Amino acid sequence: MKSAILPYRIFPLGDAAITVDFGNIIDESINRHVLRLFDELKNNPWPGMTEVVPAYSSLAIYYHVPEVKKSNSSLSAFDIVSMRAKELMEMSLPEKEKASEIVRIPVCYEKEMAPDIEHLAGARNITIEELIRLHTSKEYRVYMLGFLPGFTYMGEVDDAISMARKSQPVTVPAGSVGIAGRQTGIYPMECPGGWQIIGKTPVKLFDPEKEDPVALKAGDSVRFFSISKDEFENY
């Protein structure tokens, strides 16, 4: 199957990067396209390209201005890179053969590891059991990583358990599972955060000692399952 050309816009992200933007929306097929472009550029980098960064519905391409200018000194590096990006958008990229495996992640939803679960259930007028059932009943797509090393932006949770983030960030322990709007995510390390914390996973999502330090990648599918406090402690 070949990909259709999606409407896009190219704009500068300062003087050493461009953004290719497919609209200000969270959409699985757009995100898939972004990741296809990311793979293509990773495998076939342009001269002077330093890094590609995929997000929900946009992709940033970073470049080294003097290197890019080497190929054509009369045009600006921005123009050269924009032209290459337009050519890339015209290419039809192969669809990935198969979807990635579902990664199952244990979460303990007990109150002491879920400081906001009661508040969220109350605010949405559902029981905690129902909240857990809804959170564990769906497969989530990892749309992107960002904010911290290994922090996953996953979606989308059932509308019945969605809730806006807090107005003031608080200290969140490593492994905390949170909800922000219809996104869900896991804090890989302790840090200040504003997501509503509904549980905690014993799985280490970021380990700098490993050659591949980040456990989940954009494009992965994740499903949560509930574990007891005992199971958490003996994990």
Added chain:
Amino acid sequence: MDTIQDLGRYGWQHLGVNPGGAMDKLSAQIANILVGNNRQEAVIEMHFPAAAFFFEQPSMIAISGADFSATVNGEEVPSYRPILVNKYSILQFHRVEKGARAYLAVHGGLDIPLWLNSRSTHLKAETGGHKGRVLQKDDEIRLRKPVDLCPLLGKKEFEILPWKTDSNWGDDNHAKEILALPGNEWERLTGQSKEIFFDRAFLITNQSDRMGYRLRSEPLVTMVDEEVVSSPVSFGTVQLLPDGQLIVLMADHQTAGGYPRIAHVISAHHSRLAQMKPGDLFIFRFTDQSTAEQLLLKQHQHLLQLQNACKLKLDELLNACN
């Protein structure tokens, strides 16, 4: 706060790992060039009050960036010059004369393990650099390629070598002017807010660190209130916070963000901005893409020329000592 930094960790932002690296990469490179290192070699980035360093072996060093009034064994030594320092000497920093961050490079490089191809300290992830943290009293940092400088120094405590470069930031008349390019959400600002952006001075507040500078001025207002779906941001990206104030993202910025991107500070002015500190005021001016690139290329050329010149001088010196 003193940390090990190099030019940053590239190729990992898709995993949420930000590039980090020196705040003032221009100064970090100049310090390395002066002592004959590769430009991407790790240096020590210092904020005042900075550490005192005790040399256990003769070393060739250079200090750049901020002027913290350095001394070796109590005698003043200049920035932007290579200095031979004999063993058992002490390098100290006494007061802030100018700037916010000073860099210390040592000939042969610092023996720091690589993490994801970089020696920069990642404080959030507690990895990279020296044990993933800021330097502490009694830390020992080894040199990767120690060079025998004894024949050059003899019994002298230190010697300032004859080559130098000008500190090329902060001295010109426009030091308080920061050039920027419009960001993707610039057009969301009301006409009045756009005027404020250009007319008012912006104050760097105390809530400023290696991640970003929170600025203060008259609050800015947007015409649309639509949320931005998290999208990539970069060193120099100027975001509008919900309270109408701006934040400029610096070296330890997040890889993506959802606040409107009002502007981007041009790369050639990152160094200038990195040498400003809380309490400083500056004004924004817009420029265009090709001017921004020209200024960056000029900086790049300057570094290459300096590198060639220093290499010649250093080769002469080291040959004479063999």
